[in-house]
Amino acid sequence: MSIETCPVTGVPLSPGETVSRAAVNRLVVLVSDLPSLMRDLQYAVAGLKRGSGGGGWIPAAREPVNLQLMLDVDEMGDTLHMWAASLEEHAGSHRWVHRRDWDAVRGVFSLHANAVRRWEEAPQMIDEVTYAVHRLERLASPGARAAVFVGSCECGWELLARPGAPEVECGQCGAVWDVEASRAALVEAALGRPLPLPRAVEVARIVSPDVRYSTVRSWISRGRLTPAFVDDRGRRLYRAGDIIARGGLRVRRGVSFGGRVPVDAPGVQHYALA
Numbered sequence: 001m002s003i004e005t006c007p008v009t010g011v012p013l014s015p016g017e018t019v020s021r022a023a024v025n026r027l028v029v030l031v032s033d034l035p036s037l038m039r040d041l042q043y044a045v046a047g048l049k050r051g052s053g054g055g056g057w058i059p060a061a062r063e064p065v066n067l068q069l070m071l072d073v074d075e076m077g078d079t080l081h082m083w084a085a086s087l088e089e090h091a092g093s094h095r096w097v098h099r100r101d102w103d104a105v106r107g108v109f110s111l112h113a114n115a116v117r118r119w120e121e122a123p124q125m126i127d128e129v130t131y132a133v134h135r136l137e138r139l140a141s142p143g144a145r146a147a148v149f150v151g152s153c154e155c156g157w158e159l160l161a162r163p164g165a166p167e168v169e170c171g172q173c174g175a176v177w178d179v180e181a182s183r184a185a186l187v188e189a190a191l192g193r194p195l196p197l198p199r200a201v202e203v204a205r206i207v208s209p210d211v212r213y214s215t216v217r218s219w220i221s222r223g224r225l226t227p228a229f230v231d232d233r234g235r236r237l238y239r240a241g242d243i244i245a246r247g248g249l250r251v252r253r254g255v256s257f258g259g260r261v262p263v264d265a266p267g268v269q270h271y272a273l274a
Contacts, residue, residue, distance in 0.1 A: 007123045019122045027126050028110045030133050034080070035102040037133075040140050041073045067190055067206055068149045072139055074199065076132040083125045084108040091115040150182040191241035194229040203240035216243055 004013045008023035077100070084097045084105040091112040097104050109116070109129075116122050147160035150168060157172035161179050169176050190203050197216070204211040219225040225246050227236035 194237035
């Protein structure tokens with residue numbers, strides 16, 4: 001008779017288990033530093049937007065690498081929150097896990113550790129949470145934060161350029177890409193990505209300093225701007241490109257559009273920018 005083994009650790013499973021106790025323990029340890037990790041990353045995102053001198057916040061022009069860091073942190077954070085909420089539901093808990101409450105998200109995985117072991121979705125959950133945390137750790141590393149992310153190569157490898165470099169060589173296949181064209185394509189891809197309203201406004205401000213959150217809210221209330229997408233959790237998502245096109249706003253000098261679009265760019269659209 002064959003013995004079922006844990007897909008994470010390879011150790012034999014007890015009857016009814018989908019993952020081993022060791023796999024769950026690894027998961028709990030993995031997320032133990034999540035609050036401090038997310039604080040470090042949010043500080044990095046915020047620090048890139050903070051003006052020099054006086055310590056005040058200013059609507060400074062930001063590089064696409066800042067945008068990509070913000071979007072990557074959001075995406076990985078969404079994955080962690082989704083699995084924490086799903087685990088709460090599986091465990092029969094009625095406690096609401098608030099978005100961005102990383103202490104609460106961490107607590108879910110330790111509080112319901114026993115429930116994880118007999119959950120059919122546990123192998124997928126552990127795999128995706130592990131990937132998300134490792135991705136966040138890599139984003140927080142000094143080397144990643146010092147480089148400029150300018151998109152993805154056709155082979156799928158991330159392109160990380162030295163600040164000020166005109167070209168970047170793919171570390172996987174050796175292909176050489178123009179940095180400015182790749183960065184422009186990265187911004188354009190972000191303009192076509194459905195995002196929560198605050199993020200969509202923030203992305204729009206990268207290419208147009210005239211965007212005002214209060215103005216965008218008034219467009220929505222008057223029906224002049226509608227969501228591009230409503231996700232399975234009922235969140236209304238907007239595209240930054242729609243915001244710019246709706247207002248006929250000026251594009252910040254030095255921001256161009258065109259060039260190579262990364263192969264993994266979601267839903268790139270071209271907008272009539274005034």
